[in-house]
Amino acid sequence: MESKIKKDITILAIETSCDETAAAVVRNGRTVLSNVISSQIDLHTMYGGVVPEIASRKHIENIDVVIQEALNEAGITLSELDAIGVTYGPGLVGALLVGVAEAKAIAYAAHLPLVGVHHIEGHVSANYIEHPDLEPPFLCLIVSGGHTHLVVVKEYGVYEIIGKTHDDAAGEAFDKVARSIGFGYPGGPKIDKASKAGNPQAMAFPRAHIDGHPNDFSFSGIKSAVLNYLNQAAMKGEEVNANDIAASFQAAVVDVLVEKTMNAARDLHMTTVAMAGGVASNSGLRTAMEEACKRENLTLVYPSLIYCTDNAAMIGAAAYYEYIKGNFSGLDLNAVPGLKIGERKI
Amino acid sequence: MRILAIDASGQVASVALLTDETLAAEYTIDYKKTHSQTLLPMIDEIMRMIEMEPDELDAIAVSAGPGSFTGLRIGAATAKGLAMSLNKKIIAVPTLDMLAYNYMGTEHLICPMMDARRNQVYTGLYECKQDKVLPLSRQTACSIDELIDNVNSMCRTTIFLGDGITVFRELLKERLTIPYLFAPPHLVKQRAGSLAVAALHYYIEGKYLSSAEFVPEYLRLSQAERELKEKQNADQTNEQG
Numbered sequence: 001m002e003s004k005i006k007k008d009i010t011i012l013a014i015e016t017s018c019d020e021t022a023a024a025v026v027r028n029g030r031t032v033l034s035n036v037i038s039s040q041i042d043l044h045t046m047y048g049g050v051v052p053e054i055a056s057r058k059h060i061e062n063i064d065v066v067i068q069e070a071l072n073e074a075g076i077t078l079s080e081l082d083a084i085g086v087t088y089g090p091g092l093v094g095a096l097l098v099g100v101a102e103a104k105a106i107a108y109a110a111h112l113p114l115v116g117v118h119h120i121e122g123h124v125s126a127n128y129i130e131h132p133d134l135e136p137p138f139l140c141l142i143v144s145g146g147h148t149h150l151v152v153v154k155e156y157g158v159y160e161i162i163g164k165t166h167d168d169a170a171g172e173a174f175d176k177v178a179r180s181i182g183f184g185y186p187g188g189p190k191i192d193k194a195s196k197a198g199n200p201q202a203m204a205f206p207r208a209h210i211d212g213h214p215n216d217f218s219f220s221g222i223k224s225a226v227l228n229y230l231n232q233a234a235m236k237g238e239e240v241n242a243n244d245i246a247a248s249f250q251a252a253v254v255d256v257l258v259e260k261t262m263n264a265a266r267d268l269h270m271t272t273v274a275m276a277g278g279v280a281s282n283s284g285l286r287t288a289m290e291e292a293c294k295r296e297n298l299t300l301v302y303p304s305l306i307y308c309t310d311n312a313a314m315i316g317a318a319a320y321y322e323y324i325k326g327n328f329s330g331l332d333l334n335a336v337p338g339l340k341i342g343e344r345k346i
Numbered sequence: 347m348r349i350l351a352i353d354a355s356g357q358v359a360s361v362a363l364l365t366d367e368t369l370a371a372e373y374t375i376d377y378k379k380t381h382s383q384t385l386l387p388m389i390d391e392i393m394r395m396i397e398m399e400p401d402e403l404d405a406i407a408v409s410a411g412p413g414s415f416t417g418l419r420i421g422a423a424t425a426k427g428l429a430m431s432l433n434k435k436i437i438a439v440p441t442l443d444m445l446a447y448n449y450m451g452t453e454h455l456i457c458p459m460m461d462a463r464r465n466q467v468y469t470g471l472y473e474c475k476q477d478k479v480l481p482l483s484r485q486t487a488c489s490i491d492e493l494i495d496n497v498n499s500m501c502r503t504t505i506f507l508g509d510g511i512t513v514f515r516e517l518l519k520e521r522l523t524i525p526y527l528f529a530p531p532h533l534v535k536q537r538a539g540s541l542a543v544a545a546l547h548y549y550i551e552g553k554y555l556s557s558a559e560f561v562p563e564y565l566r567l568s569q570a571e572r573e574l575k576e577k578q579n580a581d582q583t584n585e586q587g
Contacts, residue, residue: 046574053415053568060419064426064558078431094416097382101420104386105427109400331386 009082009323012106013316014067016099017091017119019043019050020309021062025074025081026316030128033074035306035313038062041186048185049175056094063102070312078110085319088116088329088346089339090146096335104331115319116329116346118339119310120147121159123276125321126307126314134301139270141261142341143285144277145171145188148217148257149341150264153274156321159342162264163215170253171279173219177226177249181242191246192282198247203229205252207259215264222252254288262292272299281308348404349549350389350428351542354381354421355413355441356460356509361388362538363396364546370396372539381420389424401432405554407545409536410438411563412468412487413460418562429557436560437545437553442485445508446472447540448533450479454503459510462487467510468565469493471500478547487565490514498523507534 008027015022019040025033040058044050071077086103089096100116107114124140136156142149148170150163168176171188178187183194205225208218226249233240265273273293279285280302293300307314322328329346336345353360359381362372371392375384393400408425411418429436445458449472456472456479470485494517497504506518507529515528528534548554567575 047570051568051570054570056415056419057564057568060422060426061561063423064430067430068558094419097416098419098423101382101385101423102427105424106431108386108390109428109431111400331390332383334380334383 009320010076010080011083011085011115011316011319011323012067012070012081013085013117013312013319014099014103015087015119015122015310015312015315016059016063016095017087017089018095018310019055020311021059021066022310022312023067023070024312024316025070025076026313026320029125029317029320030132032129032313032316033076034070035311036066036070036073037311038066045185048179050092052092052094055092056098059095059098063098067102078106081110081112083113083115083319083323085115085117085315087119087122087315088333089119089336091119091337093335093337096337100333100335104333108331113323114329114331114333115322115327116333117315117318117322118341118343120149120277120341121157122314122318124151124153124159124274125318126276126303126311127274127301128317129307129313130304131301134272134274137270138272138274139261139265139268140274140276141257142276143170143257143279145169145175147277148219150215150261151341152268152270157318157325157327161341162268163217163260165217165219166210167218167220168223170217170219170257171277173223173253174279176223180227180230181240181245183242188279188282191250192284194243194246195250195284198241198243198245200247200251202241202244203248205248207252207256215260217256217260219253222249250282250284254282254285257285258288258292261289262296265296265298270298272301275302278309281305347546347549348398348402349407349437349542349545350403351407351538351545352385352389352421352425353409353444353536353538353541354385354417355409355411356417356536358536359384359388360536360538360541361385361392362542363392363398364542369539369542372537374537376535379414379417381417385420385424400428403432403434405435405437405545405549407437407439407541409441409444409541411441412462412485412565413441415564418564422560422562426557426560435554436557437548438555438560439541439544439548440485440563441536442468442470443472443479443481444541444544445536446470446479446481447544448507448529448537449505450474450477450543452505454505454527455497455500457497457504457506458508459493459506459514460508461510461513462566465490467493467514469510471497479544485565490517494518494521500524503527505529509535
């Protein structure tokens with residue numbers, strides 16, 4: 001007979017794939033006991049983007065303090081944990097290696113199982129934290145600086161990619177456009193803010209559709225259109241309205257993201273749509289997706305801001321579902337910078 | 347006193363276990379730089395061979411740098427994770443000190459050198475006093491020319507070791523004016539056994555850190571920081587000019 005009393009599973013999760021050193025303690029994949037993030041963003045701003053070597057150096061400086069803080073805040077000691085979860089890809093290899101080496105050493109010393117987690121699957125799983133009723137299957141739009149994917153989460157930890165970008169990721173386009181209109185790094189939040197003061201219909205930037213690939217994305221055309229507009233204005237010696245450019249650019253990107261998500265939901269008879277990744281914190285995208293889901297009678301979920309950007313709580317959520325499946329990693333776990341969604345190299 | 351010593355500062359991956367006066371285990375691989383996959387399984391292997399549990403360790407020694415930036419961090423993160431979990435101290439030994447300990451007991455001058463690319467080496471000069479290997483100057487990054495001039499000026503028989511001699515052997519042969527020796531294969535590179543012995547001296551002298559305090563010593567800025575600095579210096583010069 002199956003036992004009715006399930007033991008709580010408490011996981012310490014570590015995330016160092018880019019420029020945030022993060023650790024969290026998560027219970028049963030849903031309850032966050034602590035979520036500590038040490039951001040390096042100020043350090044990288046003067047270089048106009050994340051410098052991998054500097055990111056790696058900061059990770060090794062901060063990681064023990066961040067982990068200890070996560071344990072202290074949760075009021076948990078290592079002996080009370082059930083597993084260590086860690087992001088092993090995709091991301092910056094040098095940055096990932098710090099978290100992976102640290103996690104393996106802790107797992108070894110504390111006699112705990114190790115769970116290697118896919119960073120993007122972590123972003124998707126961030127939705128479990130604040131939506132206790134959310135269960136697969138659901139459609140998830142993953143939008144970040146490195147990824148733009150439409151994914152069907154078929155069951156916990158099982159992903160089917162149904163659409164992806166052919167060139168730039170959505171977040172990458174935000175960063176590049178922000179740089180070109182002089183907003184600097186990080187571009188996403190700055191464009192989002194400027195959009196609120198601009199006219200989204202001021203310029204008609206293209207909405208890209210790819211023949212034969214209805215669920216796929218392309219953002220290089222929108223980016224080029226913005227750059228062309230700026231060049232032409234410069235040649236004519238015209239002043240440009242940065243807020244209008246930001247608003248028009250954001251509207252073009254958001255239109256495409258929402259439309260393709262709605263089409264896919266309809267085709268696949270999905271009733272729940274989720275969003276994940278840093279760009280899911282964009283207020284224009286949130287509003288537009290909310291309106292569209294209301295119209296189509298779909299349930300929409302997305303994480304609050306703190307769980308949209310890189311964090312370790314989402315890694316703890318994803319690690320839990322790998323843990324209950326028995327998907328453990330060995331002490332030879334390596335960082336896999338180009339890890340694909342759904343791929344396992346544990 | 348049980349010290350687990352970990353080195354991943356170069357192509358070698360090496361781990362060792364020193365129990366008081368006994369080097370109970372030493373495991374060194376000089377093959378490919380796959381330290382992130384091999385280091386912890388190597389630790390696991392020696393610990394099982396000598397039937398020791400991680401919580402029986404008293405301290406974790408690690409090569410503090412210089413070396414391969416990524417390699418140093420793999421070693422550092424491994425040491426930090428172990429030390430934090432076990433609530434033990436980290437003994438951070440400069441990589442060149444650790445190399446010099448390969449020649450404990452010699453009457454000659456010891457010159458460990460690691461290839462730092464761009465015609466530079468990470469190096470230091472050491473000599474033995476009683477049972478210790480002491481630096482004559484702090485480890486540093488300098489040009490190979492500077493090192494050769496410095497060694498020649500010491501007028502002593504000098505032993506060269508470290509991966510730098512693979513790169514600069516011919517140049518050294520040509521330019522050295524003092525008697526010299528190149529280390530044989532078993533003494534030429536990083537060995538965690540030497541690291542452990544050096545670490546014990548450090549520990550007795552009170553040179554140890556908490557896991558959170560320890561950071562690797564790169565002896566060199568990242569490329570981005572270096573270029574930014576060069577640009578700032580150039581801008582300053584232009585302004586002054």
